Amino acid sequence: MPSFDAVSKVDLMELDNALNTAQKELNQRYDFRGTNTLLERTPEGIILRSSDEPRAKAALTVLRERMAKRGLSQRCLDPQDIDAAGGQTVRQLLLIKQGIETETGKKMVKALKDNKLKVQGQIQDEQVRVTGKNRDDLQAAIALFRREDFGLDLQFINFRD
Numbered sequence: 001m002p003s004f005d006a007v008s009k010v011d012l013m014e015l016d017n018a019l020n021t022a023q024k025e026l027n028q029r030y031d032f033r034g035t036n037t038l039l040e041r042t043p044e045g046i047i048l049r050s051s052d053e054p055r056a057k058a059a060l061t062v063l064r065e066r067m068a069k070r071g072l073s074q075r076c077l078d079p080q081d082i083d084a085a086g087g088q089t090v091r092q093l094l095l096i097k098q099g100i101e102t103e104t105g106k107k108m109v110k111a112l113k114d115n116k117l118k119v120q121g122q123i124q125d126e127q128v129r130v131t132g133k134n135r136d137d138l139q140a141a142i143a144l145f146r147r148e149d150f151g152l153d154l155q156f157i158n159f160r161d
Contacts, residue, residue, distance in 0.1 A: 002138055003131040004159040005124075006108065006145055008100050008152040010076045015096070016041065018066040025062055032059070036089070039063060046077075046094040053082050056090050063094075073153035097152070099126025104150050111148055117141055135161060 023039050026032045035051040037059050048063075050056040064074055078095040085091040100108070105128050109121035112130065119132035119141050132138050142156050 001131050001133065002135055002159075002161050003129055004138055004142070005127045005129050005157050006100070006154050007127040007157055008076075008098060008154055010072065010096055010098050014070045014072055015067070015076075018063065018070045018072060019046065021069075022059075022063045022066040025066070026059055031055075044093065045096050048092045048094060049085065049089055051089055053090055056082055056092050060092070060094070075151065075153045100128055100152065101126075104152060108145065108148075108150060111144060112141060115144055117144065 019039050019041055026037050026039070032055065035055050037050040037055055038048070039059065040047050046063075048056055048059055050059055060079060064077070067074065067077075076097050078097050080093040080095065082090050082092045100123075102123060105123035108128050109123065112119055112121045117132075117140055118137045119130050121141075122129045122131075130138060130141050132141070138159070145154055145156075
């Protein structure tokens with residue numbers, strides 16, 4: 001039976017490249033001199049440190065621009081609140097969203113059923129597997145997922161006939 005997997009993944013190498021180019025730009029820009037603005041990737045996400053809140057927001061904008069140039073989706077970042085750190089600095093954690101949560105997976109399967117497509121959806125770990133009898137039904141399911149907004153950047157992998 002033909003099938004495919006709908007996943008939400010981030011290319012971490014491209015994200016690292018975007019982080020490095022954004023950090024280089026922040027180091028070279030005149031308005032960031034002496035602010036000690038820093039971007040670093042940690043296991044929990046990206047940590048943005050700066051001297052004040054407007055500069056932290058500007059650094060986030062620079063990072064988003066670099067991600068766009070690298071072809072990364074803006075939806076993978078989940079910025080948390082800006083917190084005061086030690087001294088005169090602020091800190092912001094940017095979570096990297098990967099995988100499809102169970103609730104979002106349920107919405108995706110429900111959308112398949114509501115549109116009466118001749119496919120079945122299963123939630124497996126952090127992905128949704130869609131199976132059907134022919135390729136055209138699967139392509140209709142992909143078109144449906146692209147049309148609907150689930151708040152994720154979806155990729156479709158393992159398309160099998």
